[in-house]
Amino acid sequence: MSYDEVLAERVRELLEQTEEITAKKMFGGLVFTVQGNTVVGVVGDELLVRVATDDTPQALARPGARPFEVRGRISKGWVIVAGEVLDDHVLNDWLHLGRKAAATLPPK
Template sequence: MAYDAGLAQRIRERWAADPEVSEKQMFGTVVFLYRGNMAGGVTGDDLMVRVGPAAAEAALARPGTRVFDMTGRPMRGWVVVDGAAVAEDDTLSAWLDEGRAFAASLPPK
């Protein structure tokens, strides 16, 4: 599966100053990890964000979101945000902040 290289580059630029963020190619897409825990990534033209199970319902109520389901089995605590919904840098940053905040709540790997 190909992914939106432009969206991936915007994420790289947003997190470039944070030495605790790393990038990894997985399953034909790119993911970003904070202290070794996945925080988000790009799937196709869309952003995937790890918000955690407690925040998933509220996240899914926001515009342009849907359940993250790559295999026919939804991923708890993850949402997919339509690429068009994160066209503005402020909106992308807000989602990335949520993903990093959840990853930061987990023990480092």
């Protein structure tokens, strides 16, 4: 599966404003890591976001959000966001949520 290169570049530019990131091809797309932990990814034209357990209900209530499923199983700690809702403000909010969740993990 390919990924939306325009969305990936938007994500890269926003994340690089605040921290050093690494981009890796994973999940059939491109993921962005901080200190070795995935913050977000671009899969197709959608955003994959790491979400803390406590933030999951509120995250799933947002427009365009749904659980991340792998082989029919919901993957806890991850949310998929439809690309069409990702204007700059909304994208920045999701990146903040992903950074917040990744920051709770030890560096790899």
